[in-house]
Amino acid sequence: MQKITLGLNESVVRHISAHKKEPKWMLELRLQAFQYFQKQKMPQWGPDLSKLNLKKIHYFSSAGEEKKQWKDVPKEIRDTFERLGIPEAERKALAGVGTQYESESVYHSLKEEWKTKGVIFENLDYAIQHYPDMVKQYFMKCVPYTDHYFAALHYAVWSGGTFIYIPKGLKVEIPLQAYFRMNAQNMGQFEHTIIVLDEGAQAHYVEGCSAPLHSTHSLHAGCVEIFVKNRSHCKYSSVENWSKNVFNLNTKRAIVEDYGTIEWLGGNLGSCTTMLYPCSILKGKKSTALHTGVAFAGNSQHQDTGAKAILIGEQTTCTIKSKSISKKTGTTTYRGDVRVMPNAKHANVHIVCEGLLLDKTAISNTIPKIEVHEKTADIGHEATTGKISKEKLFYLMSRGLTEEDALKAIVTGFVEPFIKQLPLEYAVELHRLLELEIEK
């Protein structure tokens, strides 16, 4: 297999496309995006990205090349796996060194069941080959490559990702998880996810992994496009815990039509710098968006997360709940952008941000931007930031907890409303991950 050199040029883009045997329209889109990318400059706002060197990144590596050994995985990550109590086979898979694990057959049988009902749940590369018309109909229709610098980069070199289609009126009760696919084929760092819910459908998609994903790459620029049609309900959960040398610059966006609902659940723990603002475009009448996010920033991490909502339709509702915890020299930022467009009659927006600072060197920022162009809109925003009160700590300690345990209890209690909404196995793992982070 041909090895791709460091950095990015047109031949790399062409190579990726040829390697995947993509149709011509996809190659053209990639090249357009690449040309646009070359004209753009790195964004100047937000966290410091000067350490990110785009010339020193492998933009593509196919699964065949990834023959790593378990002993090559950094000790830090191996320790975390062990303390989380993940079975060894899964650990290897998550670290990108294993080829299969026991539960694969379980996921496979689930897949068969969905298939008979008309659900498409495939790798996007596979979907392009097998459902080209459908992919073409939705690809790049929500996030254009002109959106920003990293979106252009993403479209030039994207690989891997998920394509989900839920047919009309079907309610998928079990959360669709991206675990099995990552296992089968080592996921790219520029994965592209498309989720389409046809009228009246309902689904819950869980992505990322709740255990640290070891990565030799230093940039993750994924993209998620969600299409919520009339009266459908989509829940998107992701727990992102990348290794501490990764820049996590993600783009997630959903277009919601009449009476549709989008729920975003996001947990951000790892990576050195995260910039992630899930966006909801509430286009339809009475459409709803619910954003819930938790961010944890430890040693010199910068979690720049938030939410974006554009309310266009009548009687649309948007609720944003954001919780952040910063420790040591960690920085958490809530960056919001909510726009109520003219004629979005009786739009209702409610934003709540809470920040928790664990020690004196921690940093917490809030930048909530609100724009209202409609008289009948009702907008409320509230935010609080503070430290853990000494009384609370003292009270818990007087009941026999050590200071560390008391601290853990308070922090996990703080994020409890978020954790509750996750599927059980993710909830347990996130809970333990948070405890681990506080211990460190």
Place this chain on the structure above:
Amino acid sequence: MIVKGKNEKPLVIEKSTQVVCAPSSRAILFDTTAKTTTIDVKPHAEIFYISWNKKMKKAIVGKEATIHWIELCTTDVKTETILAGKKAHARFLTLSIGKNMHISVHNTVLHQAKETISDIIMFSTLKQSTSFLRGTTIIEKHASGIAHQNFQTILLDENSHASALPEMFISTADVQASHHARAGQIKPETVFYMMSRGIDETTAQRIVTQSHITALLHQYPLEVQHILYDLLQKKCGENYEH
């Protein structure tokens, strides 16, 4: 200009753009100039600074001193306050009653010392107007204190647009910081109720607006309140009547 001792009558800043408030002084300052004013509030002083349509203002607040910024009917305002001394205190009140105008307000406060307090309150009603309200609170390392921002915008018609950006940058854990922003119309039920009692719609809206303003002004000493009500009537006229 140098402010000394306790002044009962308001002092008018006419020419000078440098104001020094001596330790333990107390005064109501009335700014009519159009230039940038810099105010140095020495320890234990208490200053009420009243102005309108003023571009740029700066202040340094010393130990246990207080500055009250009061802006009325403003179109374009920018203030910068540094809380340099321990227990320094800054309160901002920006009232704008917009009719056919563009309001742009940016209040910045920098906490540099321990136990400092800042409170930014902005209230605006918009009729055929647009507003951009921005507050920036920065709490530096080794500082501590309480910071609060409160933005309220009432949209009175379809052609009004409001933007709010209450920012906070906090670099220490020893703080209590909070902000909240609201934007919307006056509750239609409230207006309807008043109309059912024989009050026309515009008057009903005005009464609600006035009650908001009264509640905000209530925190100031009586002499300051009188000045502010007078000023509101002069500057906003038909939009505001007490």
